[in-house]
Amino acid sequence: MSNDNETMNLLAAQKVKESLKSSKRLDNRDFNDFREITIEKGVISSADGSAKVKLGDTEVIVGVKINVGEPYPDSPDEGSMMFNLELSAISGPDFYTGPPSLESVEYGRVADRAIRSSECIDMKKLSIISGEKMYMIFIDCYVTNADGNLIDAATIAGMAALLDAKIPKIDENNKIIYGEYTDQKLPIDMKKIPVSVSFENIDGQTLLDPTAGEEFAGDTRFSVAVCDKNIISFQKGKTGTLSLDQINEMCEIAISKYDQIKKKICDLK
Template sequence: MGDTIVYAGVKFQIMTPYPDRPNQGGLMCSAEIRPVAGRNWEPGPPSPESIELGRVVDRGIRESGCIDVDNLCIIPGEKAWQVILDLFAISDDGNLFDAFALAGIAALKTAMLPEVRFEMSDTDRPLPVSKTPTMCSYHKVGGRFVYDADGKEELGGDERIHITLGDDGHVHSLQKGLKGIFTADEFAEIMEHAQGRCEELRQMILRAEG
């Protein structure tokens, strides 16, 4: 990911469970990119790019089922924990998608539910995260696939795709961007590479956990 630098933070609040999921907590994910990240970014409300970044990362985490949302319920139908994952870019040198996804799952796996502060328990407890979904992104530049594209390569990209894989290699989310298309053979080639690369990223997260 080159000189791209991001950080992720997790905070919690009490929510009223949704009527169709009275025994579950919730997850929100947002991405913020300010001018400090690079000259291409401007101040103001969230840009379409930052909204897409937040949604793609959110979907990969949500669809993986890595957070036990049933374990976030406090009082069925009345109170539950809402997990808020905030993602910030400090330096954008390309591939913010993978950087945000990596930082996000690492932050979730080390987060603690603040039960002492909310007077629910004498001790805080870890956020119930049981899986480690990881994302791999690919750009097609000049007819060739580029994994982990830097800023210049992204500018020349015709198509891009983001793949989130689970611990067992299961595909939890796919997101295609830009206007081009991928053939079946191209997609098969990307998937084969993604299986190995996502596992490398997963092991990196697990080693960091200790």
């Protein structure tokens, strides 16, 4: 779609393609390498848990809020979780502030599925009174600087913020006492931490952890979420197509990246 930054994006895409002709990425990375990842926890004091993640020049901030609510009728003794991702003018010149764009809805839902299908949060332990009260976890992700691969950055930050979160105190009527916390953390199984790995396909070449320029140059995105040796979700994005062999190969590469990223998330103090 046309926007003010179109010509700049076109030039960026040209540069990427030029460089790929001699099998090189502009930042000299290997095709299957992540950019440098830094994770900082507890960055938002008003949130129950939070994290800031830098993935190269992509920056996201995630905050977790825990509320008390009524459980869903089909899962009376389980808590709930929701992931929301917001792109706005703050994220970069390609985005506008306003009602959620389709791409932000897609990114948020792909990250949501990665965390949800890993089953790393024990939802049963989030029930307070079966059928009446439970803890609801809201994960809100704000993209503060978009430079590609928002899905992986959001998933890492979401997990880090969940690990950082403390369960707030509740009174005798099961209402949250704001600002007071129990010393309980969320019931997260460290063996089930999900890791999302995304690729961009540019003229038949697949690049792991694409930058914004690489995303402009390509027409197909593929995101796989893995948990140890298991595939827990994937999603093809954008308008291009992929072959079955490419999918299988990217799944294998994603699994090989698991330990490296999981360590980053779990080693945080």
